[in-house]
Amino acid sequence: MATLLIAEDDEDIAIVLVRVCKRAGLDVLRAPDGQAALEMIVEKHPDALLTDLGMPRMDGWELIRKVREHPEVGDIPVAILTGQLAPGDPRAAEAAxxxxxLKPCPNDQLLATIQKLLDNGPHEHDQRCEV
Ligand SMILES: [Zn+2]
Structure with missing residues (x-):
């Protein structure tokens, strides 16, 4: 079974996301901020990361940067889930x-994207990478 880590500080949103993903057959880990998410990724090696951007302690941008720099977990597939980003914002591609x-994200779109990430699996992120 594939394991998805959800980094989301909003308790209500996190509960819904976890429920939707578990119902779709995923093993789900949840972190309430970027720092906790980074520690979980290094410790538990989830198959994919779904992350919010605005979070306490460490935001989503810094989390993605630290993950990408990490020698053991840098190739994990990452999806951003946010209400703060305009479509096509170049920072998402720059962050690899x-x-x-974009919140609110329909469940079918969320699950389809996560499935694509899992199908793609770990990969190099030297180049622009978009599902
Ligand atoms: Zn990628």
């Missing part, structure tokens, strides 16, 4: 995120 989802 694989996909950007």
């Amino acid at each position: 995120a694989c996909a950007v989802l």
Whole structure:
């Protein structure tokens, strides 16, 4: 079973995301901020990361940067889920995120994107990468 880590500080949103993803058959880990997410990624090696941007302690941008720099987990597929980003914002590609989802994101779109990330699996992020 594939494991997805959800980094989301909003408790209500996180509960819904976890429920939707578990119902789709995923193993789900949840971190309430970027720092906790980074520690979980290094410790548990989830198959994909779904991350919010605005979070306490460490935001999503810094989390993605630290993940990408990490020698063991740098190739994990990452999707951003945010209400703060305009479609096509170049920072997502610069951060080597694989996909950007905008809140509120329909469940079918969310799950389809996560499935694509899992199908793609770990990969190099030297180049622009978008699902
Ligand atoms: Zn990628």
